[in-house]
Amino acid sequence: MKKNQMVFAGLVAVVALGAFFALRKPAAPKAVEGVPAYRLKGNPAAKAVIVEFSDFQCPACRYAQEPLRDLKAKYGDDLLIVFHHYPLRMHNWAIHAAVTAECAGRQGKFWPVHDRLFEEQPVWSKDQNATALFEKMIEEAGLDLKTFRACAQGPEAKAAVQADIDLGNRHKLTATPTFFSGQLRIVGPNQLIKLGAQSIDVQLQ
């Protein structure tokens, strides 16, 4: 091998190894790491876990709900879904929506409100006053509006959402929705459709 070929091969090796080790992603978050019980769907002792980081205002997160429901229907009690908020800054109502779901959770209705937020995303995301629509959802879910308002305006629900954002940042999330199924990172609804069942089967083995 010529001298310049050796130098170039060495250069590529050093940069590639540096990039590989320095930029390696951290492992998936622990399944129920600091997650309130109302954000767990399924048996907490299930063998297979999908950890979801989602933004209620992100259209791809909305599309991902159907394959996620299909997986839950297929695997039943063998699958636990853990929800984490990851509202993106570019979405003006995303944090409000996350706080709405969080406060609904504190009154025991996280998942019904979660589902409605995604279903009605095309409407409220374009509304000038989405908070009025959120309050309507809360009332229609049979929750106490006064308690909800106190929660939404208080620091605790916002802190819980921020804690999820921090957790996502620690795991170097860059896009929503991102799922962790075992140690596999899945980004977007199409990857979930393609890899979701396969990754759960691996966890169940």
Added chain:
Amino acid sequence: MSADRVPTWAGLAGRAIAGGVFLYSAVEKIADGPEVFAYAMEGFKLFPQAALLPFARVFPWVELVLGLALLAGFRTRPAGAASAGLFLAFTALFLVTAARGIDVANCGCFGSSGPHLSIAQAVTLDLILAACAAAAAAAGARRWSLDGMES
């Protein structure tokens, strides 16, 4: 274009700019992981879903090798020609995407953490980079290059 017609400084600048951009782009994509790059590629609605992840695993490393080859001046002519070809291929991809009326908010050029370019910005940048890479290929290896190193 004859190598003599390309000033040495133009070849060096072309290598530095095209190589630097490729290296930056590669590192951003490697940092993001293939899933994120594959997700960005989905937005173009042009590639089969099954091909996206394998492509996303390999392509950033191709960019990394080409970027280093240009920066180091190793096999400068083929590296410059291949880079110019890739930048033109990106340009074609963006133009086809725009012609199909597909709105891509982020070209995915620099991963998710780097700048998010619109189609028009990405086309402009890629044409400039294609010219830089072509200048590097035309000039070949002169100063500060591994090609010029005594073997």
